Amino acid sequence: GPMGPMGPMPPMGPMGPPPAADMPGMGTMPVMHAAFFWGHRAQVLFRDWPGDRAGAGMYVLCLLIVLTLAALVEALSAASRGVSSCRPAAVLALTGLHAVKMGLAYLVMLAVMSFNVGVLLAAVAGHAIGFLLARSAVFRQTTPGDAPQNGALIPSESSSLVRHNSSRVIRNANL
Known part of the structure; x- marks a missing residue:
């Protein structure tokens, strides 16, 4: 036979894994999508969930859970x-x-990686809703006496800056 670094090599068998039927404990593999698809027959995060046996009701629950998880990400971030x-x-x-x-x-x-368009839309909507709610809660908590954030100007500074810039524009226009 052919020679390898350790001496003669045993004859090679057929290449590739054995068929799934020969592997103990292996049933039919779920269909994994590599492109976006529509429909309530999906597998998100867990095996056979929401699946196709429960109908659209379990799929809607799945979308609500993904939406809530995404909103929580934004709330925790805020x-x-x-x-x-x-x-x-x-x-x-x-x-x-x-x-x-x-x-x-x-x-x-990982839920979005199911490639289900509904799950993607639920995740985006959840992030948007979470962002909106977190930002509106942040704005409700701020009062005019709070320190400015992110380089924002105090109202007296901003109005004097506007007056200063507008007088400069008027001077430049007269030149």
């Missing part, structure tokens, strides 16, 4: 934003919050 502390307990709590947020974000990503 909750941890702007919070800083040097206290070890607070740092550990924020780290745990971040870990939960990332775990939920990965679950949403």
Whole structure:
């Protein structure tokens, strides 16, 4: 036979894995999609869930769960934003919050990888709703006396800046 680095090699058998029927415990494999598809017959996150035996009701529940997970990702992101502390307990709590947020974000990503268009739309809608609700809650909590965030100008600064710029524009127009 052919020679290898350790001496003669045994004869090669047929290439490729054995057929699924020969493997113990292997049933029929679920259809995995590699392109987007419509329909309630999907497999999202778990084997045979929502599946096709339960009809559209379980699929709608699946979409609501994906939407809620995506909204929670945005809510947790907003909750941890702007919070800083040097206290070890607070740092550990924020780290745990971040870990939960990332775990939920990965679950949403894996759900979208089912390639079901409804799941994709539910994830995007959940992120949008979560962002909207988190931002509106943030805006409700701020008062005019709060410190400006992200380089925002205090109202007195912004109005003097507008007056300064408009007088410069008027001067330049007269030249």
